[in-house]
Amino acid sequence: xxxxxxxxxxxxxxxxxxxHRRIGDPNGSSxxxxxxxxxxxxxxxxxxxxxxxxxxxxxxPGADDREGRGKMRSxxxxxxxxxxxxxxxxxxxxxxxxxxxxxxxxxxxxxPGLPLCRASSSIARGGRARLPSRSPRLSGEGRHSGDxxxxxxxxxxxxxxxxxxxxxxxxxxxxxxxxxxFPGKRSPTSPASDGGARLRASEAKRRRAVHVATDDRxxxxxxxxxxxxxxxxxxxxxxxxxxxxxxxxxxxMGRSSVNVQGDEPLIAPALIARWRSYGxxxxxxxxxxxxxxxxxxxxxxxxxxxxxxxxxGYASTSRAPRFHFRGSxxx
Amino acid sequence: xxxxPTYRHAGIxxxxxxxxxxxxxxxxxxxxxxxxxxxxxxxxxxxSRCS
Numbered sequence: 001x002x003x004x005x006x007x008x009x010x011x012x013x014x015x016x017x018x019x020h021r022r023i024g025d026p027n028g029s030s031x032x033x034x035x036x037x038x039x040x041x042x043x044x045x046x047x048x049x050x051x052x053x054x055x056x057x058x059x060x061p062g063a064d065d066r067e068g069r070g071k072m073r074s075x076x077x078x079x080x081x082x083x084x085x086x087x088x089x090x091x092x093x094x095x096x097x098x099x100x101x102x103x104x105x106x107x108x109x110x111x112p113g114l115p116l117c118r119a120s121s122s123i124a125r126g127g128r129a130r131l132p133s134r135s136p137r138l139s140g141e142g143r144h145s146g147d148x149x150x151x152x153x154x155x156x157x158x159x160x161x162x163x164x165x166x167x168x169x170x171x172x173x174x175x176x177x178x179x180x181x182f183p184g185k186r187s188p189t190s191p192a193s194d195g196g197a198r199l200r201a202s203e204a205k206r207r208r209a210v211h212v213a214t215d216d217r218x219x220x221x222x223x224x225x226x227x228x229x230x231x232x233x234x235x236x237x238x239x240x241x242x243x244x245x246x247x248x249x250x251x252x253m254g255r256s257s258v259n260v261q262g263d264e265p266l267i268a269p270a271l272i273a274r275w276r277s278y279g280x281x282x283x284x285x286x287x288x289x290x291x292x293x294x295x296x297x298x299x300x301x302x303x304x305x306x307x308x309x310x311x312x313g314y315a316s317t318s319r320a321p322r323f324h325f326r327g328s329x330x331x
Numbered sequence: 332x333x334x335x336p337t338y339r340h341a342g343i344x345x346x347x348x349x350x351x352x353x354x355x356x357x358x359x360x361x362x363x364x365x366x367x368x369x370x371x372x373x374x375x376x377x378x379s380r381c382s
Binding site: 100102103169239240242243244246247251252255256257258259260261267271272275279284285286287288289290291292293304305306307308309 | 337338339340341342343344345346347348349350351352354355
């Protein structure tokens with residue numbers, strides 16, 4: 001028995017994800033590197049590796065045996081893998097927190113009395129696309145928020161109303177089971193990615209719920225205890241799923257919906273919160289957040305989605321490395 | 332990075348709910364081969380700015 005094992009009751013880590021570390025540890029309860037190494041050193045002369053693989057077999061063999069086997073089967077990846085993923089993700093989110101900023105993708109009119117995006121509807125009809133940079137002047141209601149800013153009879157009221165409404169937003173995490181690239185991929189609400197705990201905690205602090213939009217019943221069961229779950233159809237693309245979720249959540253029209261991608265559950269909460277101030281002031285209908293790339297390998301990876309900002313600050317995207325500068329050398 | 336004004340996507344989007352409804356009804360853009368749905372939005376935006 002090591003020091004650590006004596007201090008802790010046997011089976012204290014039954015609910016932790018470190019079962020794999022019990023391999024080679026007959027006591028089945030120590031989790032630190034030091035104690036694990038010393039336990040292995042102690043176990044080598046007295047027990048075979050197979051026996052040592054059974055966790056907590058020393059105390060109550062029957063019950064712990066079953067528990068241990070179940071655990072072993074459920075753990076797909078070693079703990080260090082999760083730790084590493086989390087560390088990378090934390091590091092990235094720390095960078096994102098410092099550097100990331102919201103950029104508009106589409107800007108347009110936010111007035112409730114007018115069609116929001118004439119461009120999209122006219123494109124859908126097959127017509128010529130044009131976003132209203134400024135809505136037609138109407139007297140009284142149906143004014144543009146930009147007009148409201150400049151003055152008018154109802155300007156202050158409108159401004160306040162729009163400020164209030166555009167400051168509100170809903171956080172939705174799509175957890176799609178029938179994923180094209182990764183079918184049955186890990187849900188953002190799975191324990192592997194801390195169960196979305198960080199996101200949930202930060203949003204709970206700001207009195208916002210995190211909604212999980214999923215198409216999978218199992219996933220719903222798993223997420224239901226911790227999140228608000230919206231069941232959507234499985235044959236949706238991302239935006240449709242969000243639209244359906246927003247409809248099911250009965251979000252008011254002026255509100256914005258912030259979509260946190262499933263593979264970014266550890267995103268900096270401050271970045272999400274920043275939408276509040278950004279969404280208030282900007283007129284963007286669709287925005288995204290990005291931060292500068294500092295690593296050449298990241299810049300070359302096709303898995304990294306990149307944005308390039310134009311002179312007006314609008315974003316455009318690709319997976320391909322962008323803009324070769326003649327004479328420049330990638331470090 | 333030497334002079335490349337490229338930014339990494341931070342895995343987050345925001346949509347106005349009203350826009351989201353129209354956006355979801357949009358047909359796929361021509362350049363959506365990269366499996367980036369946001370290209371649809373961009374296509375709309377670019378088309379809107381060019382016209």
